[in-house]
Amino acid sequence: MSDDLKKILYVEDVSSIATVAVMVLEDLGGFEVRHFLSGQEALDALPEFAPHLVLLDVMMPGMDGPEVLRRIRQLPGGRDLPAIFMTAKAQVHEQDEYIAMGALGVIVKPFEPISLSETIRDMWTRHISAAA
Incomplete structure (x- = not known):
């Protein structure tokens, strides 16, 4: 795994949220982002x-974020792919469940657009430091 975070695969079914997140991640964060409306896509x-990181909404029709992460973990090279959940479903016990699934962290919606890239980089840096 690279120590440098550049490419983010982002799954969010609400276009208005995705538009804002992609804009700030690319324009302010300097990331290359590919956005998808569904887990299967x-x-x-x-x-x-x-990607270096997967950013997943939790509540989506068809296949929710946790199921997407479970399926990623079954793919070649997917077992250790870092993931972060973005969700409004963020009670403490729910966040604990996402972390137990192997997520680096949880970003609670509504998120602060200006600090989104920094929040993701902070979670990434903690992950890289822990793996070293």
């Missing part, structure tokens, strides 16, 4: 895009 694109 993201899973299909994952091997070709080869």
